Amino acid sequence: MPELPEVETIRRSLAPHVLEARVEDASFLRDDIIEGAERGRVTAGSARRFTEGAVITGLDRMGKYLLMELDGSRGWAVHFGMSGSLVSHPEESVPARHTHVILGLDGGAQLHYVCPRRFGRWVMCGEDLRAAVSGRVGVDALDPSLDSTTLRELLAGRGAPIKARLLQQKLVAGLGNIYVDEALFRARIHPERRAVSLTEDEWGNLLESVRTVLLEAIGHRGTTFSSYRDGDGRTGSNQHRLAVYGRRGGRCPRCSETVGRIEVRGRGTHFCPSCQQWNGGEDPGH
């Protein structure tokens, strides 16, 4: 479940191993996880030719995409789906089950991309990597230029619950199920509130909460439930700091009420029924 904090942690941990390294050999072990920027099919052979011999000149992040820049402007946009990882091994090593990509770097290190559930993708971006990813994601949730007015303009306007709007990567990029629940808890907003019903103060709180929750998670090197690892293969520790996510039946850290779990648009949703009420908004059909 790599969301923004996990991808950022992968980026930071991987950067010293890969920046300015040359890819000596690239093995794409199956072609159903690679695609073109325009959603076209890409063969393992063309992926290999695209990658081999190139120098990794940048490692960036947009939303949940890791951007591996090759030779200056083209490159790969790597998505981790739910269960993906990209780990640097100091030397050639036996690939684990579900390893789909192996990059051998000069100096001997190897990058292994493992993705058991295969929800992840390597998107081949032949020209401008950042421009290609811009077509897939909206403003990054940690973009300092994002203000609460812009947040409202992006997310309000429809009848959908605020949680559903926050999960749409083309609006604001980087939040998944864990951090949406955590941010709404911190902002004391009920996940089913219609986005359009939020007050000005609530938009401000929400933006502050999104930033705080994400930055704290990065500080703890991400949330590990089962498969998530950073670029060095290490687990994160933010799972111990979560207030509501995965804590159904536990105590709310703010008021000691029992954490509840409901379903919002098909997603498991954790919240505090006491701290997160319908305050200020109309009741949208409950």
Next chain:
DNA sequence: CATGGCCTGGCT
């Protein structure tokens, strides 16, 4: 705007 399908590991 809402729902189903893709996938496998882990839990009930």
Next chain:
DNA sequence: AGCCAGGCCATG
């Protein structure tokens, strides 16, 4: 044995 988790896309 069976279901659930969930990001994202395709379809109703």
